[in-house]
Amino acid sequence: xxxxxxxxxxxxxxxxxxxxxxxxxxxxxxxxxxxxxxxxxxxxxxxxxxxxxxxxxxxxxxxxxxxxxxxxxxxxxxxxxxxxxxxxxxxxxxxxxxxxxxxxxxxxxxxxxxxxxxxxxxxxxxxxxxxxxxxxxxxxxxxxxxxxxxxxxxxxxxxxxxxxxxxxxxxxxxxxxxxxxxxxxxxxxxxxxxxxxxxxxxxxxxxxxxxxxxxxxxxxxxxxxxxxxxxxxxxxx
Amino acid sequence: xxxxxxxxxxxxxxxxxxxxxxxxxxxxxxxxxxxxxxxxxxxxxxxxxxxxxxxxxxxxxxxxxxxxxxxxxxxxxxxxxxxxxxxxxxxxxxxxxxxxxx
Numbered sequence: 001x002x003x004x005x006x007x008x009x010x011x012x013x014x015x016x017x018x019x020x021x022x023x024x025x026x027x028x029x030x031x032x033x034x035x036x037x038x039x040x041x042x043x044x045x046x047x048x049x050x051x052x053x054x055x056x057x058x059x060x061x062x063x064x065x066x067x068x069x070x071x072x073x074x075x076x077x078x079x080x081x082x083x084x085x086x087x088x089x090x091x092x093x094x095x096x097x098x099x100x101x102x103x104x105x106x107x108x109x110x111x112x113x114x115x116x117x118x119x120x121x122x123x124x125x126x127x128x129x130x131x132x133x134x135x136x137x138x139x140x141x142x143x144x145x146x147x148x149x150x151x152x153x154x155x156x157x158x159x160x161x162x163x164x165x166x167x168x169x170x171x172x173x174x175x176x177x178x179x180x181x182x183x184x185x186x187x188x189x190x191x192x193x194x195x196x197x198x199x200x201x202x203x204x205x206x207x208x209x210x211x212x213x214x215x216x217x218x219x220x221x222x223x224x225x226x227x228x229x230x231x232x233x234x235x236x237x
Numbered sequence: 238x239x240x241x242x243x244x245x246x247x248x249x250x251x252x253x254x255x256x257x258x259x260x261x262x263x264x265x266x267x268x269x270x271x272x273x274x275x276x277x278x279x280x281x282x283x284x285x286x287x288x289x290x291x292x293x294x295x296x297x298x299x300x301x302x303x304x305x306x307x308x309x310x311x312x313x314x315x316x317x318x319x320x321x322x323x324x325x326x327x328x329x330x331x332x333x334x335x336x337x338x339x
Contacts, residue, residue: 052294129297130297134301137306140306148312151317
């Protein structure tokens with residue numbers, strides 16, 4: 001009873017906090033200085049139609065590298081923890097509940113389309129909303145659909161590892177090349193900026209975002225693959 | 238809300254109410270698949286709200302990770318848990334879920 005009262009009180013306190021924020025909120029009538037700089041200079045300096053992508057990949061490219069590193073570390077730790085309970089390939093598999101025909105047939109139709117959508121999202125990251133992280137997550141959900149339809153499916157961890165480390169290396173390599181040949185680390189003017197709004201524009205942004213997309217997709221897929229390969233018996237705690 | 242047309246403002250309010258309703262269903266539902274679907278719905282509505290707030294990039298992230306990947310992942314884990322349970326426990330759960338619907 002006291003627990004409930006405390007929980008209710010805490011909820012009310014948080015609600016009051018947010019309510020005061022909401023009441024005091026006045027929308028800005030114009031962009032602030034930083035936002036105005038990005039809005040005015042992106043098309044000219046970066047050549048990306050999507051300002052958010054220009055900020056993520058070029059203006060704040062180092063932060064994105066950090067973000068990708070965080071994701072890499074978490075994928076590595078998940079793989080490390082789940083590898084404890086991995087079933088050996090020659091071990092007898094325990095029988096699983098059969099998968100419905102609707103799911104297995106539907107996944108065969110949908111998975112290529114989902115993968116195509118994921119690639120489209122990260123290749124067009126500099127033109128339309130979305131980019132490497134979103135595209136990678138879409139690709140990973142396609143992989144998860146495959147796993148749902150066939151729980152005994154094995155993804156090649158070697159392929160995933162090669163793809164993941166290659167795109168990571170290339171990402172950093174492009175950044176260093178930008179430092180040598182263009183204005184600085186991860187500068188996108190390594191390639192010509194081109195016409196605003198075309199697929200091959202905005203310098204190396206499409207290349208970097210495609211690499212990020214592949215990397216994120218590979219990391220999520222490796223987490224899901226190791227999750228599906230753990231055995232049930234060793235998981236008891 | 239000054240710059241919003243009444244139609245958009247009304248739709249946003251409706252979405253907010255549905256969002257809270259779906260969140261409550263996700264917490265209270267006894268049947269696990271219903272709860273998972275409701276939590277996916279929460280993310281889906283949140284992504285529409287982000288779109289209304291002119292943040293399409295955030296909306297895509299929310300839709301791809303929140304309502305796509307996590308919902309799939311929950312179902313995947315649920316299937317694994319059910320497969321590892323003895324049959325009697327599975328029937329108990331099915332019965333409970335059935336009661337909830339009646």
